[in-house]
Amino acid sequence: MKSIGAVFYRDYRQRMTNIGFVFWDLFAPLAYLTLFGIGFERMIGSSFAIDGQALGYTAFLLPGVLAMVTFTVAMNTSWGFFMDKDSGIFYELLTYPITRTQFLIGKISFNVLLSLIGSLLVIALGVVAMNVRIRWDLLPLTAAVVIGSTAGWFFLFSAFAIRLKRMDAFNTVTSAAYILLMFFSSMFYPLTDLPVWFRAVAYLNPMTWQVDLLRFSLLGAGTPGTVMLEGAALGVFAVVCLAFAVRVLNRAT
Amino acid sequence: MAHAIEVTDLRKVYPSKAGDDVKALDGVSFEVPQGRIYGLLGPNGAGKSTVVKILSTITSATSGRATVLGFDVARQPLDVRRRLTVVLQQTAAETLLTVRDNLLIYAYLHGVERTAAQRRLAAVAEEFEIGERLRDTVQELSLGTKRRIQVAKIFMLDSPVIILDEATTGMDPLMKRRVMDRLRAEARNGRTILLTTQVLSEAEELCETIMILDRGRAMASGTLQELRKRSAHVFRVSLSFAAIDGDLHSRLQALNPVELTIDGRSADMVIHGDEASLLAKLADISRESPILQFEVRGPTLEEIFMTLMRDAR
Numbered sequence: 001m002k003s004i005g006a007v008f009y010r011d012y013r014q015r016m017t018n019i020g021f022v023f024w025d026l027f028a029p030l031a032y033l034t035l036f037g038i039g040f041e042r043m044i045g046s047s048f049a050i051d052g053q054a055l056g057y058t059a060f061l062l063p064g065v066l067a068m069v070t071f072t073v074a075m076n077t078s079w080g081f082f083m084d085k086d087s088g089i090f091y092e093l094l095t096y097p098i099t100r101t102q103f104l105i106g107k108i109s110f111n112v113l114l115s116l117i118g119s120l121l122v123i124a125l126g127v128v129a130m131n132v133r134i135r136w137d138l139l140p141l142t143a144a145v146v147i148g149s150t151a152g153w154f155f156l157f158s159a160f161a162i163r164l165k166r167m168d169a170f171n172t173v174t175s176a177a178y179i180l181l182m183f184f185s186s187m188f189y190p191l192t193d194l195p196v197w198f199r200a201v202a203y204l205n206p207m208t209w210q211v212d213l214l215r216f217s218l219l220g221a222g223t224p225g226t227v228m229l230e231g232a233a234l235g236v237f238a239v240v241c242l243a244f245a246v247r248v249l250n251r252a253t
Numbered sequence: 254m255a256h257a258i259e260v261t262d263l264r265k266v267y268p269s270k271a272g273d274d275v276k277a278l279d280g281v282s283f284e285v286p287q288g289r290i291y292g293l294l295g296p297n298g299a300g301k302s303t304v305v306k307i308l309s310t311i312t313s314a315t316s317g318r319a320t321v322l323g324f325d326v327a328r329q330p331l332d333v334r335r336r337l338t339v340v341l342q343q344t345a346a347e348t349l350l351t352v353r354d355n356l357l358i359y360a361y362l363h364g365v366e367r368t369a370a371q372r373r374l375a376a377v378a379e380e381f382e383i384g385e386r387l388r389d390t391v392q393e394l395s396l397g398t399k400r401r402i403q404v405a406k407i408f409m410l411d412s413p414v415i416i417l418d419e420a421t422t423g424m425d426p427l428m429k430r431r432v433m434d435r436l437r438a439e440a441r442n443g444r445t446i447l448l449t450t451q452v453l454s455e456a457e458e459l460c461e462t463i464m465i466l467d468r469g470r471a472m473a474s475g476t477l478q479e480l481r482k483r484s485a486h487v488f489r490v491s492l493s494f495a496a497i498d499g500d501l502h503s504r505l506q507a508l509n510p511v512e513l514t515i516d517g518r519s520a521d522m523v524i525h526g527d528e529a530s531l532l533a534k535l536a537d538i539s540r541e542s543p544i545l546q547f548e549v550r551g552p553t554l555e556e557i558f559m560t561l562m563r564d565a566r
Binding site for chain 2: 002006013014017018087089090092094095096099252
């Protein structure tokens with residue numbers, strides 16, 4: 001725990017050197033929710049159904065924006081590996097008396113906190129300004145999904161950040177991932193009326209699992225059986241990504 | 254005496270896509286007793302940094318074994334890292350953080366408690382004359398000061414083994430001297446130090462035992478005295494003449510020196526050969542051009558190094 005705490009402190013100090021970046025991580029999702037929520041709700045109408053439950057578009061989008069928060073924080077945190085490589089500290093860090101797993105968990109811990117704060121801000125905006133009714137009783141489940149998915153995405157992107165030598169290559173990978181993972185998921189639209197091939201791809205996408213879980217925990221939408229299965233899949237995804245990132249870190253040289 | 258570091262038949266091959274694999278290390282073995290300063294010397298590409306990377310568990314060996322205080326670097330990497338302080342060749346510092354944060358975070362990441370780290374910080378800041386820079390970010394510092402911060406980090410800890418990969422590169426002479434004095438004191442207090450360097454005078458002054466590496470292989474090793482004995486056939490000869498003309502210059506060249514420097518009426522040479530024939534040849538020269546003064550000495554580490562490199566290539 002002491003080692004993880006030390007890495008947490010390091011990341012906290014690093015992130016605080018660029019408040020603008022932190023501000024963007026926290027407030028960009030609020031802009032998404034406000035602009036997309038208001039715009040599409042006016043265009044589409046006030047409601048459509050998810051498993052028989054009528055939802056406004058803003059409410060429908062809210063879990064997706066939370067997923068965006070976790071995804072963006074994870075991506076920006078993993079990008080920090082390039083700064084570590086540039087400053088030469090990356091290889092020195094590998095000589096410190098901490099395991100690779102402790103290092104990765106410590107590195108994401110502070111950023112999980114940012115993810116939780118960002119998610120709370122989005123929920124607050126949805127509830128206070130857009131009249132979204134959420135399931136307060138399931139808030140711990142929402143927090144668990146935010147924590148698990150931020151970590152999972154971070155471990156996945158870390159593996160790329162550690163392995164790739166060029167920052168532009170990493171930016172290409174993450175930009176492509178950003179587009180494909182978000183649009184091939186249930187983030188912006190329900191999957192029920194989409195073509196079979198699209199749904200098949202979307203159900204293999206961890207972003208769909210995350211958004212469905214959040215939609216269930218925040219709004220009570222979705223069937224518990226499916227959501228439980230997606231929750232288990234998301235857990236496995238995070239653990240597999242951690243193992244992958246540790247392996248890549250072990251072979252970093 | 255127990256060995257703090259033991260390296261046995263260490264080999265490292267970097268595979269190449271073209272098929273011509275690079276042998277970075279080819280059967281290197283050495284031992285460093287506790288409380289000693291051991292130097293690895295060699296030109297670029299000799300394999301020094303690869304040894305450092307394997308010992309500090311950054312990379313694994315292709316074969317062979319290395320232990321630090323009895324812990325195997327391949328099987329017990331965390332136990333090894335708990336006993337090590339490493340300064341790598343490239344400058345490593347958190348550029349956006351302050352000097353103070355750099356030193357404190359380094360200590361925290363090595364398990365030093367907050368109050369102990371603060372206490373150490375005050376002492377290190379004074380010793381390395383960085384007290385006034387503690388609030389500056391590292392990106393504001395000169396390369397030399399960055400290097401100073403990096404080396405200062407090792408004194409934030411009490412780890413029993415220190416590994417320095419060309420640590421004093423880029424440091425000003427006064428600070429270099431201070432670091433060398435401090436390293437000697439640390440060794441006297443029982444810390445074991447392995448250093449790599451290309452600065453031969455530094456190794457000569459600091460290291461009790463030296464290994465000379467070239468292209469991944471050990472060329473020679475031992476104390477400086479032992480290396481001198483091995484190079485008993487290498488001499489530094491200083492001669493003074495009334496004058497040095499072209500003819501004398503040719504005769505000096507005919508001795509086939511490893512190195513020949515002529516400065517006015519003085520000639521300075523490194524010669525490879527046996528002592529009796531050297532003296533006979535000098536006597537022949539003196540008959541034609543009287544030698545006013547001469548001095549024959551054993552080789553410096555640099556001369557041993559240059560001779561070994563010349564013989565190897």
